Amino acid sequence: MTCDEARILLHALLxxxxxxxxxxxxxxxxxxxxxxxxxxxxxxxxxxxLADTDLRYTAPASLxxxxxxxLPQPQRQQPTRRSVLRGFAMGSAVSALAATGVVxxxxxxxxxxxxxxxxxxxxxxxxxxxxxxxVISTDQHTxxxxxxxxxxVAPPVxxxxxxxxxxxxxxxxxxxxxAIGAVVxxxxxxxxxxxxxxxxSTEYRAPKTETxxxxxxRRWGNRGLNFWAVSDIGADELAEFVDKFxxxxxxxxEG
Amino acid sequence: MPATDDLQKAQRFREAALPHLDDVYTLARYLLRDAADAEDxxxxxxxxxxxxxxxxxxxxxxxxxxAILRNVCNAEYARRAHRPSAIEDTPGAxxxxxxxxxxxxxxxxxxxxxxxxxxxxxxxxALAEPFKETFVLREINNLSYREIAEAVGAPVGTVxxxxxRARAMLRAAWKAEEEQAR
Numbered sequence: 001m002t003c004d005e006a007r008i009l010l011h012a013l014l015x016x017x018x019x020x021x022x023x024x025x026x027x028x029x030x031x032x033x034x035x036x037x038x039x040x041x042x043x044x045x046x047x048x049x050l051a052d053t054d055l056r057y058t059a060p061a062s063l064x065x066x067x068x069x070x071l072p073q074p075q076r077q078q079p080t081r082r083s084v085l086r087g088f089a090m091g092s093a094v095s096a097l098a099a100t101g102v103v104x105x106x107x108x109x110x111x112x113x114x115x116x117x118x119x120x121x122x123x124x125x126x127x128x129x130x131x132x133x134x135v136i137s138t139d140q141h142t143x144x145x146x147x148x149x150x151x152x153v154a155p156p157v158x159x160x161x162x163x164x165x166x167x168x169x170x171x172x173x174x175x176x177x178x179a180i181g182a183v184v185x186x187x188x189x190x191x192x193x194x195x196x197x198x199x200x201s202t203e204y205r206a207p208k209t210e211t212x213x214x215x216x217x218r219r220w221g222n223r224g225l226n227f228w229a230v231s232d233i234g235a236d237e238l239a240e241f242v243d244k245f246x247x248x249x250x251x252x253x254e255g
Numbered sequence: 256m257p258a259t260d261d262l263q264k265a266q267r268f269r270e271a272a273l274p275h276l277d278d279v280y281t282l283a284r285y286l287l288r289d290a291a292d293a294e295d296x297x298x299x300x301x302x303x304x305x306x307x308x309x310x311x312x313x314x315x316x317x318x319x320x321x322a323i324l325r326n327v328c329n330a331e332y333a334r335r336a337h338r339p340s341a342i343e344d345t346p347g348a349x350x351x352x353x354x355x356x357x358x359x360x361x362x363x364x365x366x367x368x369x370x371x372x373x374x375x376x377x378x379x380x381a382l383a384e385p386f387k388e389t390f391v392l393r394e395i396n397n398l399s400y401r402e403i404a405e406a407v408g409a410p411v412g413t414v415x416x417x418x419x420r421a422r423a424m425l426r427a428a429w430k431a432e433e434e435q436a437r
Binding site: 007008009010011012015017042043046047049050053054055056057058059060062063064066067068070071072073 | 262264393
């Protein structure tokens with residue numbers, strides 16, 4: 001073995017990378033060559049010093065968080081009917097077609113239930129002091145322009161004071177993770193929140209009243225908009241509000 | 256909501272790749288010599304690793320991650336116009352010169368004084384590529400020669416000669432600094 005070879009192989013010896021045969025050869029060379037023996041001892045010494053020193057870096061916690069955020073996150077909630085059905089639909093190819101229909105129906109109801117619950121929560125939030133209105137005005141010509149540029153939709157703002165529902169203002173709210181407009185009315189001391197969002201469907205959907213947590217919510221769709229009217233007034237009064245609103249809308253459009 | 260198999264894949268990736276975060280970050284720090292650049296490179300590395308996780312066949316995760324990080328760092332070198340353009344894969348002049356010259360001093364072993372981690376890191380940082388990456392992969396990331404070869408895409412023989420040269424250069428720089436300190 002030449003010194004040139006030994007100068008490379010002695011590192012493999014240090015790192016325990018040599019098989020027994022080659023290890024013996026390198027050891028034999030070192031035993032007979034003072035220069036290589038000195039180099040071997042020096043490198044072993046350096047390796048020992050390096051091993052005693054912590055030369056690693058620790059990734060900052062913020063980096064770990066950033067990388068975690070890149071990964072698809074499992075939902076924190078318990079499995080919903082939705083995910084159970086989705087798993088079912090994926091697991092069985094045979095029943096896949098049949099299941100898809102079930103999933104679609106369940107999904108829609110589930111979504112609507114969730115949105116209803118969000119609408120009622122938004123209504124409750126609005127009743128806390130100072131949360132009811134972002135713009136306070138009984139003048140529809142003040143409230144309507146206020147929404148400009150804040151939403152991808154221009155919520156119809158109609159004064160129904162003559163019909164017994166006083167316009168008190170407007171507000172931005174968040175439903176289904178989207179900014180939507182809320183037009184606020186009062187009937188005596190009761191607040192009516194009218195939430196308005198855009199929808200891809202332009203077909204008319206007849207008003208339907210649902211009740212959640214003691215609040216009535218009347219939901220309908222018209223002219224590419226979804227409406228939710230929420231209040232603690234009685235279901236018949238809320239229906240009256242919706243009828244008057246729709247009638248005024250119709251008059252506005254036709255007038 | 257992401258599909259179930261996406262979540263399972265993410266979970267497998269998390270278990271396989273995230274435990275090596277400190278290792279990957281360590282290599283990035285030595286290769287880029289800048290904490291913020293290292294963070295960005297590691298994030299990009301994990302993003303690419305997740306994207307290609309389906310094609311990952313092993314055998315071991317670390318060399319695979321290091322190979323991806325190396326590509327990211329090469330792009331970063333290219334971006335830094337004033338730096339060497341890339342980790343050299345072809346043997347440069349440094350690799351072809353003999354590893355050692357006859358020393359004029361006595362062959363007795365001169366003991367190196369222990370230094371603090373910061374001082375040693377500086378010495379390692381000053382090593383030229385591709386010797387530095389080979390040294391860091393072996394001495395700090397604890398990869399075997401075969402794993403290093405896999406990570407850098409070079410034959411084991413090349414890894415061995417680079418490592419020998421890296422250690423010789425490091426020891427020389429270390430001793431030179433001690434001479435100055437005297």
